[in-house]
Amino acid sequence: MAQARFRWVTVQRALDLLVADQKFTNATAIAFIEEIGCGPEADRLSPNERTTPKLRNLISKACREEPLRQDTEGSLLADRVVREAASYVPIGEPARPWNNEPPKFSAPVAAFLNSLAVDGWGVEQRQLMPNTATPIAEPRSRLRQVLRDISATEALRRLDQLEKGLDEGHWESANSDARGFLNAVFDTIAERHPQTRGQGLKEGAARVRLQEVGFFKPDARDSKKSYEGKFVQALAELLGSDGAHTGASDGDSAVFRYAIAIMTADYFVARARKI
Numbered sequence: 001m002a003q004a005r006f007r008w009v010t011v012q013r014a015l016d017l018l019v020a021d022q023k024f025t026n027a028t029a030i031a032f033i034e035e036i037g038c039g040p041e042a043d044r045l046s047p048n049e050r051t052t053p054k055l056r057n058l059i060s061k062a063c064r065e066e067p068l069r070q071d072t073e074g075s076l077l078a079d080r081v082v083r084e085a086a087s088y089v090p091i092g093e094p095a096r097p098w099n100n101e102p103p104k105f106s107a108p109v110a111a112f113l114n115s116l117a118v119d120g121w122g123v124e125q126r127q128l129m130p131n132t133a134t135p136i137a138e139p140r141s142r143l144r145q146v147l148r149d150i151s152a153t154e155a156l157r158r159l160d161q162l163e164k165g166l167d168e169g170h171w172e173s174a175n176s177d178a179r180g181f182l183n184a185v186f187d188t189i190a191e192r193h194p195q196t197r198g199q200g201l202k203e204g205a206a207r208v209r210l211q212e213v214g215f216f217k218p219d220a221r222d223s224k225k226s227y228e229g230k231f232v233q234a235l236a237e238l239l240g241s242d243g244a245h246t247g248a249s250d251g252d253s254a255v256f257r258y259a260i261a262i263m264t265a266d267y268f269v270a271r272a273r274k275i
Contacts, residue, residue: 004067004078005137009167010115011063011078013108014085019056020108021088029055036071036080038062082121082128085112089123110169117255118166132259139266146269147185150192155184155265162258171254178257179239185265186210186232189272207232215271235264 006014018024024032029052033042041058042050062069063078071080089112092103105113116122120132147156158181165174183203190196190206195213207229210216216229239257 004076004141005121005135006078006082006119007115007163008064010112010119011081012060013112013115014082015056015060017085017088017108017112018081019052020106024052024088026050026052026055032084033059036077037069038077082116086116086123086128087126089113089126091125111167114169114251115167117251118163118258120259131255134263136259136262140262143262143266143269146273147188150188152184152188155181155188158184162261166254166258169251171249171251174254175249175257176240178254178261179236182236182239182261182265185269189215189268192272193275204236207236215275232264232268235260 018029030042030050033039033055036059038059041062042055045054045058059077059081063081067076067078069077071077073080075083089109090105113123116128117131120130120136122129122131144156144159147159158177162174162177162181165171165177183206186206187202190199190201190210193210193213193215196206196209199209201209211226211229216226216232219225219227239261
């Protein structure tokens with residue numbers, strides 16, 4: 001089964017970008033709809049209904065009601081929409097040694113790029129480009145499903161809060177949200193582990209106790225040590241290292257922290273389910 005690479009908010013922001021761009025005219029929208037295989041739906045609209053906003057909603061409805069629907073080239077419809085939006089992102093000026101300022105974009109473009117980054121993608125020369133070491137769509141989807149299955153409401157709430165902050169470009173708050181999310185994940189693991197269940201362990205105390213009971217893999221040379229445990233502790237410190245003041249962080253750093261938190265949570269939640 002095909003795996004959706006982009007969240008719903010990213011697809012919606014892609015459509016918002018297209019509608020806001022003057023080059024994406026009504027005629028362009030109709031031609032695009034034909035290309036992605038939604039022509040029959042458009043044919044049912046009267047001439048007066050074929051406005052760009054209504055055509056946008058038609059595409060949105062098709063993506064929502066049939067998430068695995070493919071376009072005429074065999075790509076997921078939502079992926080095709082995002083790819084089309086990427087082709088409308090302005091090409092920024094080449095970086096200069098004396099100018100470290102990020103390029104300025106319109107609100108629809110900036111919002112789209114923010115959400116796209118959360119999904120592990122960026123845009124270069126109007127082409128989609130992965131900007132994480134490994135794709136995060138699959139582990140994120142798997143993690144969310146497991147957290148729902150075990151009713152980990154606090155971890156899910158924290159994850160939603162983290163992604164919302166990133167989508168809105170609130171990099172500083174997203175850093176602390178990433179740490180809070182990871183803490184909530186290990187709190188959940190501690191609540192379910194047979195040797196730590198019912199102890200009311202939270203945040204750092206949960207991680208320490210999990211290491212004591214052998215949840216983290218011990219060092220082969222010294223069973224009293226665990227480099228996994230040290231990694232998790234170091235990661236918790238990293239996630240909270242940037243300050244909360246405006247300008248203390250940037251999008252690249254915040255998305256990196258998000259991606260590594262997702263991958264780490266997915267790995268250890270999967271281990272916890274085997275206990």
